Amino acid sequence: MVAAERHQNYTIKVTKQLHVLPPSRSSPFDDTHVSDIQFAAHASDFVIAGSETTATTRAVTIHYLLSNPLILQTLTDEIPNKFNKEEDICAASTAGLKYLHAVCLEALQMYAPLPLGLPSVVPKGGALVDGYPVPEGFVVSTNPYAASLSPTNFTRPHEFIPGRWIGDNKQDMLDAAQPFSLGRRSCLGRCLAWLEMHIVLSRLIWRYEIERVGPMVDWEAESEMHLLWKKPELPVRLKPRFREKKI
Numbered sequence: 253m254v255a256a257e258r259h260q261n262y263t264i265k266v267t268k269q270l271h272v273l274p275p276s277r278s279s280p281f282d283d284t285h286v287s288d289i290q291f292a293a294h295a296s297d298f299v300i301a302g303s304e305t306t307a308t309t310r311a312v313t314i315h316y317l318l319s320n321p322l323i324l325q326t327l328t329d330e331i332p333n334k335f336n337k338e339e340d341i342c343a344a345s346t347a348g349l350k351y352l353h354a355v356c357l358e359a360l361q362m363y364a365p366l367p368l369g370l371p372s373v374v375p376k377g378g379a380l381v382d383g384y385p386v387p388e389g390f391v392v393s394t395n396p397y398a399a400s401l402s403p404t405n406f407t408r409p410h411e412f413i414p415g416r417w418i419g420d421n422k423q424d425m426l427d428a429a430q431p432f433s434l435g436r437r438s439c440l441g442r443c444l445a446w447l448e449m450h451i452v453l454s455r456l457i458w459r460y461e462i463e464r465v466g467p468m469v470d471w472e473a474e475s476e477m478h479l480l481w482k483k484p485e486l487p488v489r490l491k492p493r494f495r496e497k498k499i
């Protein structure tokens with residue numbers, strides 16, 4: 253199945269879930285009318301949800317790649333050799349790039365773009381959460397940052413090891429990293445986010461050699477956690493990649 257079709261199916265599935273299941277939050281829509289202010293609010297949500305999150309993933313991925321030259325080299329071997337021209341780099345052709353996907357997964361595990369645990373209200377009648385009964389009305393959440401950086405879930409969680417996402421990994425609890433969250437309110441744009449991350453990183457690496465300008469920063473120490481991250485600066489130099497003309 254091509255990536256665009258997967259994205260469409262996923263969006264239909266999540267939208268259906270929202271309509272079939274009883275609402276967990278009150279809906280801003282009535283059946284007959286959507287006001288301009290509602291449209292504006294949703295447009296604004298999309299811009300916030302869909303821009304800073306993918307920008308963070310790109311920035312932190314580039315930072316980790318520049319801090320790990322061998323991993324950057326492995327990725328460079330995967331991408332430029334596979335494509336003859338930049339226009340060949342598209343959703344379908346990047347979907348199968350296993351190492352690129354693993355690099356992004358590892359960046360998302362180490363630095364979830366939405367680092368705070370979003371609150372959910374326990375519905376009427378209470379709920380069992382991880383085996384514990386929680387009364388209705390209580391607010392629960394999982395902190396994605398803690399879950400994906402806990403040594404209980406990942407071996408050497410602070411090291412950038414994309415290989416852990418390839419093949420049969422019995423050492424790590426990979427499911428503990430859920431940067432897009434889970435359930436019916438999970439990220440609606442995750443397939444779009446994947447398309448964007450695959451294509452933009454592939455094109456960047458296909459076209460340029462990337463090098464850091466100035467000293468390496470301690471990324472985590474210099475980040476500020478708000479609802480989203482305030483990231484450190486990432487000055488880089490892009491040098492057009494030399495490639496021999498194919499005859």
Ligand code: HEM
Pocket residue numbers: 297298299301302303305306309364365366370431432433434436437438439440441442444445
């Ligand atoms: C790496 C990129 C992204 C990450 C890590 C991410 C993560 C998340 C997370 C954690 C949530 C909250 C889920 C919850 O409430 O439990 C969310 C919601 C959402 N995201 Fe993303 N997101 C990303 C990219 C995008 C993109 C590109 C879009 C498209 C515009 C998007 C649209 C949305 C929307 C509309 C929601 C609200 C869903 C709902 O409340 O039903 N996201 N995202």
